[in-house]
Amino acid sequence: MKIIMLGPPGAGKGTQAKKISKKYDIPLISTGDILRKEIRERTKIGEKVKEYINDGKLAPDDIVIAIIKELLEKSDYKNGYVFDGFPRTLIQAFELDKLDVINIVLYINVPFKELVNRLSSRRNCPKCGKLYNLVFVPPKKKGICDICGTSLIHREDDKEEIVIKRINTYHEQTEPLINYYKKKKLLEEINGIGKIEEIFNNIENVLENLK
Ligand code: AMP
DSSP: EEEEEEOTSSSSSSHHHHHHHHHTTTEEEEHHHHHHHHHHOOOOOHHHHHHHHHTOOOOOHHHHHHHHHHHHHHHGSSOOEEEEEEEEOOHHHHHHHHHHOEEEEEEEOHHHHHHHHOOOEEETTTTOEEEETTTTOOSSTTTBTTTTTOBOOGGGSSSSSHHHHHHHIIIITTTHHHHHHHHHHHHEEEESSSSSSHHHHHHHHHHHHHO
C-alpha cells in the first residue's frame, strides 16, 4: 500500500501515519523529520532549508523532490510506504506521479480554529520522536519523554506566530492538492476530531476496503 497523508499542520497526520506504519508494517516517510535531521546535522541541505522552516514557509520543491527521488529508488520502499507531509505543493504531486503509483490519499480534516491550539501545545521528543500534547496526551513527568527519558522540546515552528504562518502556507500551497486527488478519485476524507484510536479505526476501515 502506498499512502499519502494530507491535511493542515496539527491535523494529526504524523500520529496516524506512525500507527499505519506500525500496523501495516510499511515504512513512514516524513519529509519534516528528514529535513529537521538535516538541520540538526548541519548538512548543506539543512543549511539551505533552515530559514524556510523556521519562518513557517515550505522548503524549496527541488530540494524536497530530490530527497524523495533518491529514497524511492531504494528497495525498502517498493512494497509500500506512508508519506507524512509529502507532497505539499502541486509541483511535488506532479513529480510524484512520475515516480510512483499511489493507492490512496487520506485527507485528515480538522477545522482551522482547532489547529492553533493543538500545535502550540504540542511537544516532542527529539530522540525517539514520540509526540505529546500538553492538553490531550501529556507526558507522565513534566517535560520528560515517557519512553526514553529525554527532555521534550517545543519545536521552533510550533510557536504560535509561526503556526499561523504555516496554516496560511497550507491554505495557499497545499490545499489545492485536495481537489487534485479528488479528481483522481484517490481522496478519502477522515474526520480528524475525536480520540486518536477512533480516528485510527476509521482509517483502518478505509484501508481494509482497499485490499
Ligand atoms: P512537518 O513536520 O510535516 O510539519 O514539516 C515541518 C516543516 O518542514 C514544514 O513547515 C516545511 O517548512 C518543511 N517541509 C516538510 N515537508 C515539506 C515538503 N513536502 N515540502 C516543502 N517543505 C516541507
